[in-house]
Amino acid sequence: LPVLPDWMVQVLQVAVTLALAPLVSGVIARLEAIIQQRTGPRLLQPYYDILKLLRKETVLPAPAGPLFRVAPYVSFAGYASVPLLIPVLTSYGLSPR
């Protein structure tokens, strides 16, 4: 297997986490439904939910300041930086050396 540089592994870790996190959520929901003998949602339902939420209109409270608008993006940045720290694609912690 080709050895990727650290920065590329980190970028891939973030990309894979962002791309597959909804699928993991869908698999868990599906497994729960199977165990409870329900029909349950589709496997890709979280992706449809995200698409629906992204297309919805944004409504802000009248007195909300700029920080209110920035908060979701800051929150996203915080969560997205977690895969930079913990191994997702690799079996070693943080750095291979």
Next chain:
Amino acid sequence: MTLAAIPPLGGFVSEWFTLEALLQGFRMPTLLSQLLCALGAAALAFTAGIGLLAFSKYFSFIFLGPPRSSTRAFERRSRWRDQLSLWPLALVMVCLGTVAPWEVRGLGDALQAILGIDPATTAITAPLVLGPVLPHFSVLAPTWLTIVLPAFAVIAYLLARATGRGRPRRAPVWVTGSRAELGAVQYRPSSYSNPIRYVLRGPLGFRMRVGRAAAPATDEEVHETSVVLAFDRYLYRPLTGLALAANARIRRLQSGRLSTYLLYMLIALIGALALIPILH
């Protein structure tokens, strides 16, 4: 805010070093020490999370919430001018975290002159990566987070812009149906502390009671909460009691008569003289 160890502020760098050192607990010789390091890292992350939540809430209570009274509204209007002097300090706080590798390098140079070794050579690997104990352990550092976190936020914003539906709409806030002023019913410090107390109700001994007011004419509900202050109850109070009891016993010796004090001094002198042959 730097006390809350938020990246990229100055307080975050020291916490980062501690966390990184604890994460290297797998290098410890025994399983117990490895487990303790892992537990320490988890506890540090947990306390950092609570600290971050608490400080950002307190910051928002003070600076961002709507004013509760007209006096406060006036103070808020005049505050922006007063804050001008704080901006350079805030900038320094951000810079202290961002330029941490250069600070460590400077400290290393100074220590080399005194100690003969340069700790910075083992703490800094890539130009911007800081890692304690052994180099090459980490690939992320406070300086990198300064670059990465805003970049992620920008990516999220662009993603939302690309898929969203134009400008957001402003709508009035629904305030409890009682037509109360928003400033009067907004989050208060207890709104934040109560959930934390409730989650930690076991160790804190949190009790909550809702009852009628003592005055018979009013229908007002009384909401009482109590927290067992563990250190106060189980450590400080017994220690204070012991110290006061010892103090009361010693006080009996203080008669106020000169001859009694001279007797004490004589006893102390005889005791000291008796110690000389024992020590030799």
